[in-house]
Amino acid sequence: MITHSIQHRTALIGLMLAGFLPAIASAEENASFTLAQTIQDRIAKGEKPIIRVSYHDVSNEFAPFIKKGVEKAVADFGVDAKLVGPVGADAEKQVSEIESLIEKGVDGLAISSVSTDALAPVIQRAMARGIPVVTFNTDNPSSKRLAFVGQNLVESGRVAGKLLADTLGGKGSVIITTLDAAAQWSIDREKGAREALGKYPDIKILTTVTTGTEPQQIYGSIENAMQAHPNVDGILSLECCSTPAAGQYVQRNGLADKVKIVGFDLLPETIKLVQGNVVAATIDQGPEKQSYDAVQLLLDVLKGKKIQDVDTGAVVYTSKNIGDYVVASKEQKQ
Amino acid sequence: MTPQTLSKNASPATDLKARIGSIIAARETGVLLALLVICVFLTFATSSFLTVRNLLNVGRQISLLGIMAIGMTFVLVSREVDLSVGSTYAISGLVTGMLIVRGSALIPALSAGLLVGMVIGAMNGVLSTYGKLPSFIATLGMLSVVRGAALLITDGQPVTVDTTRGGRSEVVDQFYQLGQGQLFGIIPMLLVCFLIVAAISWLVLAKTTFGFRVYAVGGSEKAARLSGIQVFHTKILTFTLMGLLSAIAGILSLAFLPSGQAGRTGVGLELDVIAAAIVGGASLSGGEGTILGTIFGTLIIGILRNGLVLLSISPFWQTTAIGLVIICAVGIDKWTGLRRSQ
Numbered sequence: 001m002i003t004h005s006i007q008h009r010t011a012l013i014g015l016m017l018a019g020f021l022p023a024i025a026s027a028e029e030n031a032s033f034t035l036a037q038t039i040q041d042r043i044a045k046g047e048k049p050i051i052r053v054s055y056h057d058v059s060n061e062f063a064p065f066i067k068k069g070v071e072k073a074v075a076d077f078g079v080d081a082k083l084v085g086p087v088g089a090d091a092e093k094q095v096s097e098i099e100s101l102i103e104k105g106v107d108g109l110a111i112s113s114v115s116t117d118a119l120a121p122v123i124q125r126a127m128a129r130g131i132p133v134v135t136f137n138t139d140n141p142s143s144k145r146l147a148f149v150g151q152n153l154v155e156s157g158r159v160a161g162k163l164l165a166d167t168l169g170g171k172g173s174v175i176i177t178t179l180d181a182a183a184q185w186s187i188d189r190e191k192g193a194r195e196a197l198g199k200y201p202d203i204k205i206l207t208t209v210t211t212g213t214e215p216q217q218i219y220g221s222i223e224n225a226m227q228a229h230p231n232v233d234g235i236l237s238l239e240c241c242s243t244p245a246a247g248q249y250v251q252r253n254g255l256a257d258k259v260k261i262v263g264f265d266l267l268p269e270t271i272k273l274v275q276g277n278v279v280a281a282t283i284d285q286g287p288e289k290q291s292y293d294a295v296q297l298l299l300d301v302l303k304g305k306k307i308q309d310v311d312t313g314a315v316v317y318t319s320k321n322i323g324d325y326v327v328a329s330k331e332q333k334q
Numbered sequence: 335m336t337p338q339t340l341s342k343n344a345s346p347a348t349d350l351k352a353r354i355g356s357i358i359a360a361r362e363t364g365v366l367l368a369l370l371v372i373c374v375f376l377t378f379a380t381s382s383f384l385t386v387r388n389l390l391n392v393g394r395q396i397s398l399l400g401i402m403a404i405g406m407t408f409v410l411v412s413r414e415v416d417l418s419v420g421s422t423y424a425i426s427g428l429v430t431g432m433l434i435v436r437g438s439a440l441i442p443a444l445s446a447g448l449l450v451g452m453v454i455g456a457m458n459g460v461l462s463t464y465g466k467l468p469s470f471i472a473t474l475g476m477l478s479v480v481r482g483a484a485l486l487i488t489d490g491q492p493v494t495v496d497t498t499r500g501g502r503s504e505v506v507d508q509f510y511q512l513g514q515g516q517l518f519g520i521i522p523m524l525l526v527c528f529l530i531v532a533a534i535s536w537l538v539l540a541k542t543t544f545g546f547r548v549y550a551v552g553g554s555e556k557a558a559r560l561s562g563i564q565v566f567h568t569k570i571l572t573f574t575l576m577g578l579l580s581a582i583a584g585i586l587s588l589a590f591l592p593s594g595q596a597g598r599t600g601v602g603l604e605l606d607v608i609a610a611a612i613v614g615g616a617s618l619s620g621g622e623g624t625i626l627g628t629i630f631g632t633l634i635i636g637i638l639r640n641g642l643v644l645l646s647i648s649p650f651w652q653t654t655a656i657g658l659v660i661i662c663a664v665g666i667d668k669w670t671g672l673r674r675s676q
Binding site for chain 2: 181
């Protein structure tokens with residue numbers, strides 16, 4: 001009947017549009033954004049672009065790497081780029097600093113948000129003024145930022161979960177440790193980890209332990225958790241800092257053969273523990289690459305190019321390949 | 335406990351009654367009772383609590399908090415407060431760590447860290463006395479100044495004490511022994527250090543002239559001055575002592591977990607330190623508080639944390655629980671205080 005075929009056609013068109021919608025959306029973001037006239041003039045005159053990279057906590061252990069990425073971008077592209085951001089993850093301070101930068105005049109902003117809700121408005125304001133904004137390391141999906149450079153956190157959680165499951169041979173009991181189970185990055189990684197571990201019917205997740213952020217407290221929380229669950233087979237750490245603490249606990253209590261650990265990032269202690277096979281695997285998020293690529297993307301926008309998200313990936317290091325990382329980072333220092 | 339003067343003419347029975355009465359009325363008894371209630375509850379609620387292993391763990395976990403809470407007791411008794419302790423703890427440990435990694439011998443490295451702590455303490459003291467600043471403000475400012483200094487000297491990078499980064503192996507081994515060793519093969523060194531610090535501090539606060547002066551200054555600054563006590567000198571000494579104890583804790587913390595980072599180590603510690611002292615009976619209005627009480631207060635916080643993890647209770651309850659404990663501790667003290675003064 002006619003109505004049927006009209007319905008079919010509408011449905012078909014609807015489906016096609018739905019498929020194209022994400023592409024249309026990001027194209028829209030790119031398209032609906034116009035570079036401010038003042039910035040266009042500066043670029044036309046050949047002046048050095050002023051880029052500011054705002055990281056959510058310049059006092060944490062990743063900040064030196066983020067800074068290195070920015071410095072490398074300065075060396076490679078000849079741009080005026082600097083790392084800025086609050087000492088301690090303070091959303092208000094980050095917002096005020098960005099507002100001052102907007103007033104002072106800046107050609108591009110790369111932002112890793114302390115909190116997505118707190119930073120979204122200032123990102124909108126910057127874009128409305130014609131200043132290109134990309135997010136890096138920590139995304140702000142509710143804002144209309146032009147692109148995101150960083151690790152897909154849910155996917156990285158899946159990778160970690162699968163790594164631990166394989167190390168355990170598909171069975172055993174696991175505890176998950178994290179600095180803050182309520183933080184968005186932790187929720188994302190935990191989601192991925194539980195998805196991956198859930199595929200193994202003989203693996204049981206006993207509990208998620210929030211350790212806090214102070215090093216002594218992290219160690220103490222893991223100690224207490226292991227007291228409560230002495231027969232645990234594996235520990236999955238969702239971040240940089242409970243990884244080495246878990247490794248140290250296992251090592252000091254002679255449990256390295258019994259308890260397997262998978263975690264994140266490449267703190268000096270973690271590298272040592274991976275080399276010693278106490279931590280089975282750790283996942284790098286490439287913080288240097290994140291800030292470097294973010295600056296590069298902003299420069300592309302200033303040149304009039306269209307940009308897309310960059311997934312900096314989840315590089316796995318085990319005792320087999322950790323040596324390569326150590327050598328490479330030593331060479332970089334020279 | 336305040337010294338009780340007993341009449342020479344009273345009979346031994348009345349003496350005993352009076353002694354027992356004063357023990358029951360003492361603040362520390364209340365805190366001890368609360369501590370025992372929590373312990374009894376945990377013993378029944380989980381089989382992992384009352385084991386030698388767990389208790390030694392908890393003992394070690396509270397040692398550094400305890401050392402600093404003891405320092406805070408002196409400061410609170412003198413009617414001041416020190417909010418910069420977390421930053422002092424961090425920078426002292428980092429200074430010692432950096433020196434060891436640059437090939438220093440152990441004693442110079444330890445001394446440098448302790449000196450840094452004492453200097454910061456002395457600065458807090460001078461700002462709060464001759465500087466005429468309320469100690470809350472002075473130490474709040476120093477909290478950021480010292481944290482910033484720690485970030486600057488380490489450039490935000492972690493400091494890891496081991497031989498691969500340049501530490502001499504005998505020095506590194508001795509440093510590890512200091513933090514990770516065990517007396518008689520079973521008692522953690524951190525706990526041993528805490529007990530030594532506690533014993534010496536109890537002697538100083540309860541039995542020396544200096545201790546008496548601290549109470550006098552906190553009880554009434556005017557009266558203390560009129561009776562010839564050097565109020566400013568006393569206060570500067572309590573702050574310097576606080577700085578020294580923060581440094582001891584910070585250095586031991588690095589000896590136990592050989593990696594520290596200026597942006598993370600000791601952040602927020604001041605709240606737990608003040609809470610431990612106040613739960614143990616010290617008062618923000620000065621003149622009250624004892625080392626024994628502080629030890630009980632520290633134990634309550636440590637055992638609460640331990641218990642919440644053993645019982646797999648949501649970690650967000652930990653923060654709520656500590657807050658409730660402070661409110662109850664101070665509240666109960668106020669209500670029983672009213673009764674005592676009647």
